Amino acid sequence: MSYCLNPNCPNPQNPETSKFCLTCGQKLLLKDRYRAKKPLGQGGFGKTFLATDEDKPSKPLCVIKQFLPQAQGTSTLEKAAELFEREAIRLDELGKHPQIPDLLAYFIQDNQQYLVQEFIAGDDLGKVINKEGNFNETQIRGLLNNLLPVLQFVHQHQVIHRDIKPENIIRRTQDRQLFLVDFGAAKAVTTTSLHKTGTSIGSAGYVSPEQAIGRATFASDLYSLGVTCIYLLTEVPPMNLFDPGDGNWIWRDFLREPVSDNLGKILTKMLAGGTNRRYQTAGEIIKDLQSQIPTNNSVPKTAAKIVATSAQNQAKPANQNPIYSELLEIKSEFGQTGKQKQPNSPKQKSSSNSTRPKSQIDLELEQLKSEFREGNK
Structure with missing residues (x-):
């Protein structure tokens, strides 16, 4: 569909291939290039329309903004026209940013101001x-x-x-x-x-x-x-x-x-x-x-978890701290010279430790003990 941009046209809808409005006779292509498809909205300074750029093979979508102020009075209209032109100037300066629509054209046709800009879907x-x-x-x-x-x-x-x-x-x-x-x-x-x-x-x-x-x-x-x-x-x-x-x-x-x-x-x-x-x-x-986002230089999660767990365990009394008990066991097995003592009899672990599931820290401690024993044989 082609949409006539004459504000006073009683029937602005036209066939896709029409060059002139069938109702009012106004030219439908702006600058022989931009064809309005349908209205998008209306603001204080004018109307916006979804359009296509027929000068390009892919006919990409774009937006036509037509200067059509709602305010009345000579000074008010002059100010509105100035602001409309200013928008075109700003878009031309700022449209190079990837998050600001690019200005494609600014011109006057049939005594009305238009600007055409990139369409953001x-x-x-x-x-x-x-x-x-x-x-x-x-x-x-x-x-x-x-x-x-x-x-x-x-x-x-x-x-x-x-x-x-x-x-x-x-x-x-x-x-x-x-x-x-x-x-x-x-x-x-x-x-x-x-x-x-x-x-x-x-x-x-x-x-x-x-x-x-x-x-x-x-x-x-x-x-x-x-x-x-x-x-x-x-x-x-x-x-x-x-x-x-x-x-x-x-x-x-x-x-x-x-x-x-x-x-x-x-x-x-x-x-x-x-x-x-x-x-x-x-x-x-x-x-x-x-400043409120953790950086990559912060303590790794695994290390932080071990540090936090160790800190919590250190706060417990020795008789309630399984890690502390494991460390005492290592100390009893290896003297100050690093020589392993002959074991007397298997240690009887507390019932709480025997039923306690092995955590990552438990496994690491067992590996540490094993390495000490192998090195002192």
Whole structure:
């Protein structure tokens, strides 16, 4: 099917091979290349459509974004048009990152602005949580470890996204990789712009206090990502997770599953109202997340288990400690010179030891005794 992009067309659906809309007569191929297939959604600045790139033999899928603002008024429309063009510029700069959709084209046709970008097959996290339910701690840690490097890349390019929320994070179906999308609200940062008050923009509930008054910083994106995390943990709208009376987040009261104190502290710092009390960079959060993961240089599991078991056994009284008894037996059999004493009679082991199943430590001790005996014959 071909879909007519004329906003006023009463019957936009057309046959697959049509070059012009059968109802309104508008040309169906954008730039003689991109054919819209069906609508995907609509936002504040325009509509998005699933499309194919017919200039390539494989006709790969792509996304057409059409500038179609809902707001009215000359100044508002001009600002909206500026933001739409800005999104194209940001995508052109940032689309080289593997987790940001690549910009394929930006142009004006029939007096309307369009941008075409890479299609990511998957669902945004708003749809994911509706289908699968709330996230647990493991999923939240995975999300942070997956997205924070993307934000680090964006911020290193002196760009603030300003609209991070579940709907702007897509989970690709084939490998569950996360993608950051919708840079329509993104802002390029200069040395002076960080200290100037600009336009207040963002999504209600996810926007930071400083961004709400037009003074967004890099830490504003970290705040929004923190709000995204607590929403995914609770399935409760962000506005209901904040107590305006006390000025505190109360998201812990709505948890479906408990989270560790470590993750709780990270999220609390991401959600701090004052920017000086909040994480300043994505790298700081990555460092705190990684500091809580055991490294490869830690004690091997088997050795750690033996050390722990030995420590527990050493804490027992000698008459209750089977390992201690085994060591005494070795000591009695081998003198200070290493010569083996002639055995008198077989030792009668306690009933507790005779019925006790042999552990790995028991086997190792028996092997040790055997080696001593062989070496002293």
